[in-house]
Amino acid sequence: MKRAENLTLSFDGELASCRASPLKEIPEPTPKSQQSQLGQYMTPAAIATFMAGMFEGRFPAMVRLLDAGAGRGALTGAFIARWESKGGKRLEAHAYEFDGEVAPGLQENLQALRDGDRVTTKLIPGDFIENAATMLRLQHGPRYTHAILNPPYKKINSGSRHRELLRLIGLETVNLYTGFVGLCLDLLEPRGQLVAIIPRSFCNGPYYKPFRAFMLRRAAVRHLHLFESRNKAFKDDAVLQENVIISLERGAVQGDITISTSTDDSFQDYSEQKYRFGQIVFSDNPETFIHIPTEELGEEFNGAGNFRFNLVDIGVNVSTGPVVDFRLRNWLRPMPEKGTIPLLYSGHFTATGVEWPIATMKKPNAIHRNAATEKWLYPNGFYAVVRRFSSKEEKRRIVSTVIDPERLPGEVLGFENHLNVFHQGRRPLPEYIARGLSVFLNSTAVDKYFRRFNGHTQVNATDLKLMKYPDRETLSQLGAWAKQQPGLTQEIIDQKIRTIAWPMNT
Numbered sequence: 001m002k003r004a005e006n007l008t009l010s011f012d013g014e015l016a017s018c019r020a021s022p023l024k025e026i027p028e029p030t031p032k033s034q035q036s037q038l039g040q041y042m043t044p045a046a047i048a049t050f051m052a053g054m055f056e057g058r059f060p061a062m063v064r065l066l067d068a069g070a071g072r073g074a075l076t077g078a079f080i081a082r083w084e085s086k087g088g089k090r091l092e093a094h095a096y097e098f099d100g101e102v103a104p105g106l107q108e109n110l111q112a113l114r115d116g117d118r119v120t121t122k123l124i125p126g127d128f129i130e131n132a133a134t135m136l137r138l139q140h141g142p143r144y145t146h147a148i149l150n151p152p153y154k155k156i157n158s159g160s161r162h163r164e165l166l167r168l169i170g171l172e173t174v175n176l177y178t179g180f181v182g183l184c185l186d187l188l189e190p191r192g193q194l195v196a197i198i199p200r201s202f203c204n205g206p207y208y209k210p211f212r213a214f215m216l217r218r219a220a221v222r223h224l225h226l227f228e229s230r231n232k233a234f235k236d237d238a239v240l241q242e243n244v245i246i247s248l249e250r251g252a253v254q255g256d257i258t259i260s261t262s263t264d265d266s267f268q269d270y271s272e273q274k275y276r277f278g279q280i281v282f283s284d285n286p287e288t289f290i291h292i293p294t295e296e297l298g299e300e301f302n303g304a305g306n307f308r309f310n311l312v313d314i315g316v317n318v319s320t321g322p323v324v325d326f327r328l329r330n331w332l333r334p335m336p337e338k339g340t341i342p343l344l345y346s347g348h349f350t351a352t353g354v355e356w357p358i359a360t361m362k363k364p365n366a367i368h369r370n371a372a373t374e375k376w377l378y379p380n381g382f383y384a385v386v387r388r389f390s391s392k393e394e395k396r397r398i399v400s401t402v403i404d405p406e407r408l409p410g411e412v413l414g415f416e417n418h419l420n421v422f423h424q425g426r427r428p429l430p431e432y433i434a435r436g437l438s439v440f441l442n443s444t445a446v447d448k449y450f451r452r453f454n455g456h457t458q459v460n461a462t463d464l465k466l467m468k469y470p471d472r473e474t475l476s477q478l479g480a481w482a483k484q485q486p487g488l489t490q491e492i493i494d495q496k497i498r499t500i501a502w503p504m505n506t
Contacts, residue, residue: 042071043150046265047197047245048078051148054195054223054247059083059145063091066147066187068128068180070095071102073109075148076121080113093121094142096128098152129176132183133165144187147194151180172210178202181246182211185218188250194219200226200242203290204453206462212288216281220254223247224280226261226292244292259292285466291452307468307501314472316429316437318422318464320388321415322376323367331373332364336409340366341377343414346387349401356408367414377412378421380405381428384437386420388459397450398459400441402434420461432479433472439482440470443497444490474500 043051052075063083067076076093083091095110097103103125110121124131135141154176156163166173171182177198184194202208225245257280260272280291311318323343325332333340335357345363348356357365367373383403403413405428415421422437423429429437440446450463470478478500482488 043074043197044265045074045078046267048074049081050225050265050267051075051195051197051245052078052082054225054245055079055082055146055193056222056247056249059086059088061089063088063146064142064144065091065093066144066149066184067093067095068132068147068149068184069151070097070106070123071099071150073106073113075150077109077113079146079148080119090117091119093119094124094144095121096124096126096131098125098127100125129162129165129179129183132187133169136169136183136186142187143189143192144184145189145192147184147188147192147196149180149184149194149196151177151196151198153177153199171214173214174207175199175201178208178211182214185215185248185250190251192250193222194248194250195245196248197243197245200244200292203244203292204287204463205460206287209287212290215248216288219248219250220252221246221257221277221280221290222249222252223258223260224290224292226259227265228261228263287462287466289453289466293452307470309469309471310467311465311469314469314475316422316424316433316469316472317426318420318461319426320461321417321419321421323373323414324417325364328367328373328376331368331370333366333368334364335359336366339368339370341369341410341412341414342408343367343416344385344403344419345416346389346418349385349387349399353401354403354407363416369410369412373414377414378423378426379428380408380411380413382431382434383429384422384434384441385415386422386441386459386464388418388420396442396444396447398441398446400438402438420459420464422464430476432476432483435479435482436470436475436477437479439478439488439493440475440497442488442490442493444494445497445501470500 065076065079067073067079070076073095076095080091080093093110093113095106097106103123107123110123113119113121156166156174156176156179162176162179163173166179166182169183169186171179173179173182181194181196181198184196188194202211223246227243254277256274256276258272258274259280260270262268262270275293279293281288282291321344332343336342342356343364343366344354344356345361347361347363348354348358348365367377369377381403382405384400385403386398386400422434428434446467449467450459453463469475478496481496485492
């Protein structure tokens with residue numbers, strides 16, 4: 001594993017070159033609130049230098065650089081410094097920028113980077129998606145050897161012009177950043193390279209599945225760098241998304257992938273390790289989730305041991321809670337009354353189990369059982385429940401609780417939409433299966449595995465469906481064991497999971 005001292009030695013020259021570049025600091029005429037509305041987050045100098053250093057191999061005699069969403073030009077400047085340190089011959093840089101307030105300062109910086117015919121730069125104002133999609137559809141305009149970008153991060157409405165343009169070039173996506181990356185990939189020449197800093201959200205979930213397929217069809221993933229601190233890569237902009245830097249090569253054969261990490265943009269604790277592609281994108285995962293291992297996970301999830309079964313194998317389903325409260329608001333009640341049944345929200349789940357009702361809770365505790373609500377209700381019984389949203393302060397992303405029917409009155413229950421419910425065809429689970437699932441899901445091994453492909457605090461039912469589990473008999477034995485314990489600490493749970501995963505080693 002390569003660590004920080006190697007990074008410092010290999011980047012010293014480039015850091016010095018970047019510091020000596022003619023770029024000047026551009027004041028921020030666009031307020032941060034407006035930048036946020038535009039999805040803009042300016043690239044810190046250290047990150048720009050690191051990204052420029054991720055381009056591999058020798059530069060061709062003529063380099064054509066694309067910087068989509070250039071901001072102040074930090075990425076273009078860092079790339080040119082890197083190129084010059086490698087004895088580059090000729091370079092032409094195209095910088096796109098939508099924000100008219102930033103463009104004049106960017107133009108000054110691009111002018112300062114020029115060097116006669118050897119280095120030419122061009123500012124292209126306006127909408128990058130509009131321009132790029134038009135070039136691709138009409139098959140005209142430049143193609144690039146390199147692309148470097150910090151694209152805007154903003155959702156795209158399903159009926160918007162941007163969504164329509166991206167569909168026309170074969171990309172169905174929900175955010176500007178994936179749209180920018182997809183367009184830049186299509187504008188690259190064969191074996192062209194792209195380096196981008198983007199949110200980690202594209203790694204999993206159904207909304208980004210078309211983008212993952214689009215990207216993996218066109219390019220080989222060469223390098224993924226993860227910032228382990230959620231809020232330090234763009235600390236001046238209060239960005240809480242977990243960010244990755246990705247390096248792609250257009251039309252190349254996929255090989256091993258370098259995974260590197262650092263806490264923040266100082267890169268003081270940089271480390272890297274190579275992984276086979278099959279360890280990052282699992283061949284048996286139809287959703288093509290992208291796993292980013294950041295530490296040794298032990299043997300629990302290395303594709304062997306006793307954790308290799310999916311939910312279909314063990315006869316269990318998982319679904320999002322069916323009660324969407326605003327659609328059934330006429331039938332919600334603050335506290336139980338005649339004709340109502342328990343309605344469970346995330347707030348009803350505590351460290352000690354289910355607490356219901358809670359008189360001080362702002363959410364309702366009950367829902368009327370009638371013809372309008374009946375189809376959204378589950379029979380009372382044992383279930384394993386996982387909250388869809390965990391707080392940033394919680395140590396684990398997945399937090400599971402067992403529903404014990406003796407603690408809740410009535411024949412049926414309501415599960416609100418912010419819960420994931422493990423069940424058997426909308427029927428309760430056997431008690432020991434429910435308890436075993438909950439203990440398994442609360443283990444540190446599961447948490448570490450989940451963090452490989454999930455970079456935010458949301459836990460979707462799709463994520464849970466694609467995980468691997470112990471077999472049904474093992475889960476039942478685990479549940480029976482759990483019921484006998486006077487108290488379940490994290491240490492006790494983790495030790496038990498290790499004995500189940502690799503019984504011959506304990």
